[in-house]
Amino acid sequence: MTAATVQRARPSGFRISKRALPYLLSLPALLVCIGILIPFLTSVVYSFQRYRLSQPWARQFNWGDNYISFFTDPKFWNTLQVSLLYAGITVVLELLLGLAIAMLLQKRSTLNNFISIMLLMPLMTAPALAALMWKLMTNPGFGVLSYLASLIGLQDFRWASSPSTALLTVVLVDIWVYTPFIMILLLAGLRSLPTQPFEAAALDGVPRSFVFFRITLPMLTPYILTATLFRLLDSIQQFDIIYAMTQGGPGDTLTVFQVEAYLNFFQSTNVGRSAALMIILWAITYFLSNIFIKNWLRLRERARGQA
Amino acid sequence: MYEKEKDLIDAFMRGQVDRRGLIRGLGALGLAAGTAGTLLNFGQTRALAADFDWQAHKGKTIKLLLNKHPYADAMIANLENFKQLTGMNVVYDVFPEDVYFDKVTAALSASSPEYDAFMTGAYMTWTYGPAGWITDLNEWIKDPAKTNPNYAWDDFLPGVRNSCAWNGKPGGELGSEDAKQWCIPWGFEQNNITYNHGMFEKAGVKVPGNMDELVAAAAKLTKDVGGGVYGIGVRGSRSWATIHPGFLSAYANFDQKDLNVSADGKLSAAMNTAESKAFHKQWVQMIQESGPKDWSTYTWYQVGTDLGAGASAMIFDADILGYFMNGGDNKMAGKLAFAGFKANPAAKAPTPNIWIWSLSMSNFSKDKDATWYFMQWASGPEHALFGATKMDFVNPVRQSVWKDDVFREKLNKSYPGYVEMFDASAPGASIKFTAQPLFFDLTTEWAATLQKMVAKEVPIDEGLDKLAESINGQLKEAGLG
Numbered sequence: 001m002t003a004a005t006v007q008r009a010r011p012s013g014f015r016i017s018k019r020a021l022p023y024l025l026s027l028p029a030l031l032v033c034i035g036i037l038i039p040f041l042t043s044v045v046y047s048f049q050r051y052r053l054s055q056p057w058a059r060q061f062n063w064g065d066n067y068i069s070f071f072t073d074p075k076f077w078n079t080l081q082v083s084l085l086y087a088g089i090t091v092v093l094e095l096l097l098g099l100a101i102a103m104l105l106q107k108r109s110t111l112n113n114f115i116s117i118m119l120l121m122p123l124m125t126a127p128a129l130a131a132l133m134w135k136l137m138t139n140p141g142f143g144v145l146s147y148l149a150s151l152i153g154l155q156d157f158r159w160a161s162s163p164s165t166a167l168l169t170v171v172l173v174d175i176w177v178y179t180p181f182i183m184i185l186l187l188a189g190l191r192s193l194p195t196q197p198f199e200a201a202a203l204d205g206v207p208r209s210f211v212f213f214r215i216t217l218p219m220l221t222p223y224i225l226t227a228t229l230f231r232l233l234d235s236i237q238q239f240d241i242i243y244a245m246t247q248g249g250p251g252d253t254l255t256v257f258q259v260e261a262y263l264n265f266f267q268s269t270n271v272g273r274s275a276a277l278m279i280i281l282w283a284i285t286y287f288l289s290n291i292f293i294k295n296w297l298r299l300r301e302r303a304r305g306q307a
Numbered sequence: 308m309y310e311k312e313k314d315l316i317d318a319f320m321r322g323q324v325d326r327r328g329l330i331r332g333l334g335a336l337g338l339a340a341g342t343a344g345t346l347l348n349f350g351q352t353r354a355l356a357a358d359f360d361w362q363a364h365k366g367k368t369i370k371l372l373l374n375k376h377p378y379a380d381a382m383i384a385n386l387e388n389f390k391q392l393t394g395m396n397v398v399y400d401v402f403p404e405d406v407y408f409d410k411v412t413a414a415l416s417a418s419s420p421e422y423d424a425f426m427t428g429a430y431m432t433w434t435y436g437p438a439g440w441i442t443d444l445n446e447w448i449k450d451p452a453k454t455n456p457n458y459a460w461d462d463f464l465p466g467v468r469n470s471c472a473w474n475g476k477p478g479g480e481l482g483s484e485d486a487k488q489w490c491i492p493w494g495f496e497q498n499n500i501t502y503n504h505g506m507f508e509k510a511g512v513k514v515p516g517n518m519d520e521l522v523a524a525a526a527k528l529t530k531d532v533g534g535g536v537y538g539i540g541v542r543g544s545r546s547w548a549t550i551h552p553g554f555l556s557a558y559a560n561f562d563q564k565d566l567n568v569s570a571d572g573k574l575s576a577a578m579n580t581a582e583s584k585a586f587h588k589q590w591v592q593m594i595q596e597s598g599p600k601d602w603s604t605y606t607w608y609q610v611g612t613d614l615g616a617g618a619s620a621m622i623f624d625a626d627i628l629g630y631f632m633n634g635g636d637n638k639m640a641g642k643l644a645f646a647g648f649k650a651n652p653a654a655k656a657p658t659p660n661i662w663i664w665s666l667s668m669s670n671f672s673k674d675k676d677a678t679w680y681f682m683q684w685a686s687g688p689e690h691a692l693f694g695a696t697k698m699d700f701v702n703p704v705r706q707s708v709w710k711d712d713v714f715r716e717k718l719n720k721s722y723p724g725y726v727e728m729f730d731a732s733a734p735g736a737s738i739k740f741t742a743q744p745l746f747f748d749l750t751t752e753w754a755a756t757l758q759k760m761v762a763k764e765v766p767i768d769e770g771l772d773k774l775a776e777s778i779n780g781q782l783k784e785a786g787l788g
Contacts, residue, residue, distance in 0.1 A: 053416055054434040054744035058786060069784075140600035141535060141618055161601035163762050249545030250603040251759035266409050267547070267747045269416070269434055 046275035053269035066276035083256040087236040090174045091228055098182025106190045116187060123180045131244035134173045160245045163253045173241050182227045189223030222299050229292040233285050257281040359455035364677035365394030372425035373399050374407040378494045378664050381698035382685055389684050397681060415440040423672040424682055429470050429663045432489035433742050437475050442668045443487035447679040458683050462705045466737035467492045471665050477743040477787045478568035490665035491686045492704040497659040497736045498556040499728050501629025502621035504644045506532045518557060518589050518650040525597035528620040538597030540610040540622040545758060547750035553623030555660040557650035559739035561586055566741040574743060574787045576775035587767050591760045603758045615639050627701050633722055645724040647731040657732035660739040745785055749778050
């Protein structure tokens with residue numbers, strides 16, 4: 001029997017050349033990427049079209065007209081302003097509250113663990129359902145929050161139905177739902193910090209405020225940045241809470257990007273304008289993500305002593 | 308079936324015995340109402356089958372997309388008769404109204420052949436028709452080989468039937484000669500007043516006869532009924548649905564329009580006239596003084612449930628909303644009454660704008676002939692009568708049902724004033740909007756402006772001028788103005 005015969009007789013499975021292997025391994029990721037890119041690129045194309053489903057005969061490329069019209073439209077600037085304001089207020093307040101709660105629960109104990117699990121309950125509620133619950137709680141006729149407000153002298157508090165308090169109301173719902181998310185991330189961060197710097201500070205009798213601002217906060221910054229990034233991206237794309245509570249009203253008080261885009265597509269069937277709004281929202285989130293990720297990487301490098 | 312009962316039912320089908328006589332006769336033969344109803348359905352099925360080849364599509368299956376609604380419930384309750392009559396199978400998906408039209412838009416815009424027919428409103432066909440998503444039903448209605456001889460297309464209330472027909476030209480008259488029948492009316496709502504007569508008595512208020520009286524009555528009810536009850540419930544959410552019920556019905560009674568249509572077919576905003584501004588001032592004042600505190604979040608649901616729960620003294624909304632609140636487990640069941648409403652003292656009759664739940668055929672249906680068999684049965688006189696008398700299929704769209712003694716008696720017994728209200732306002736009932744493809748854009752913006760006015764964010768004159776300017780810009784941009 002020759003050597004060649006022996007080689008042929010050996011059980012040979014499916015063979016992959018060394019050059020093809022990396023491509024094959026990355027194929028699933030590539031497929032997922034294509035699955036994401038196709039609708040994205042389609043949206044980009046639509047955003048450059050005059051495309052209204054109810055006027056199919058008028059469909060044509062208008063190139064930048066959808067975008068240009070936004071810049072001269074005060075409603076668009078209102079949308080931008082409301083979206084950024086909503087995202088800014090919710091993220092800052094949730095961060096402060098989440099950090100405070102995390103610090104209160106930092107010490108491992110059965111009670112603290114139980115409380116931290118209970119505090120996660122709102123996060124498990126669908127935001128649209130949470131909004132409906134709050135709508136009932138703020139009902140001026142029978143809502144418990146309206147009753148509580150009346151006890152402190154706010155007899156006719158209109159909550160989401162008044163332009164002056166609508167933003168505050170939806171921000172409260174957002175805080176109720178999402179603060180536990182920040183809390184749990186920061187709690188994990190706090191509990192994973194090395195103990196030595198804190199022990200040394202305690203031995204030296206360093207004031208607690210100094211420990212917080214000079215030791216805890218800098219060491220916790222990567223976690224804070226991560227939590228902020230996630231929440232910022234989510235809240236600037238807020239839809240369900242606002243739509244379920246006010247449909248973007250009263251007036252144009254809460255017409256954030258997602259609500260505007262939704263109404264443009266599903267109600268007005270204006271695909272071109274809706275797509276353009278979503279592309280602008282994508283650009284904003286991309287820009288914000290870049291800032292955060294760059295800062296996060298810089299901090300990580302510094303932590304490794306390479307900065 | 309026993310011969311005597313069968314003969315009696317056949318005589319009814321031939322028109323020799325009226326409905327009251329039939330029921331009396333069946334009672335005399337010792338049949339309970341339930342059994343009589345079942346026999347009647349059998350009889351109707353046999354009668355239908357005698358004149359038309361209902362079995363032409365035997366073995367086929369069609370799929371429907373339905374909104375969760377008493378009209379859909381009535382159809383489902385009677386569906387077995389259709390299956391027996393045709394040998395066809397019908398499957399369906401039912402969605403709640405909050406997401407229903409999103410589902411319809413998603414299915415149709417994707418050219419999905421999943422659904423053959425679906426429930427829709429006439430306003431929606433102003434988008435679906437020009438988009439090529441639905442079929443002009445004239446092809447089937449006018450074909451005697453495809454439509455059973457008892458279908459009686461002329462039996463539909465003319466204003467309602469015409470409201471489902473549009474020629475596709477922006478500003479084109481509904482029901483014109485060249486109009487396409489985009490949908491078949493199924494059931495409809497007139498916008499009138501439903502009131503709590505106990506509260507009216509307590510406050511010493513009579514049923515308002517015009518807009519001035521309505522504003523005054525609502526204010527007096529808010530002041531005098533007590534217990535946190537407010538005077539009038541109307542919709543206020545940031546949606547087209549805020550404009551179309553009471554608001555537009557009263558507005559149209561003053562001969563005011565949403566849009567002007569020029570001789571060359573161009574559209575322009577018409578809501579900033581002096582008369583319109585005066586009307587808006589009254590409407591806004593009424594909400595500020597006597598509406599619900601969180602009016603800007605009110606949809607039909609809150610308007611209805613407040614009335615049913617005794618939180619409001621009256622509503623100016625869909626008459627069927629009042630109908631449903633006057634029954635069931637509602638706290639105010641049996642305490643509500645109905646009245647047509649003529650906002651303009653100079654007008655001769657009410658002119659309610661209407662919402663029509665209708666049936667449309669998807670252009671992507673794989674078997675349109677079979678689908679039409681279902682549609683003509685579901686919108687036929689037999690099912691309309693079944694729904695109206697056995698279920699809660701109000702308001703029926705067929706004149707013959709409104710003439711039916713049993714149906715009128717059912718309404719008179721439990722819904723005082725309903726028949727009179729209907730008779731007074733039906734002649735003037737139709738869609739008062741201008742048919743055009745930007746309907747939802749413009750009415751949503753109108754609702755948002757109304758919210759700003761009620762919240763005193765913008766003065767009424769200025770708000771309407773700005774609204775008109777914005778609407779004219781949008782119409783121009785869309786090539787309509």
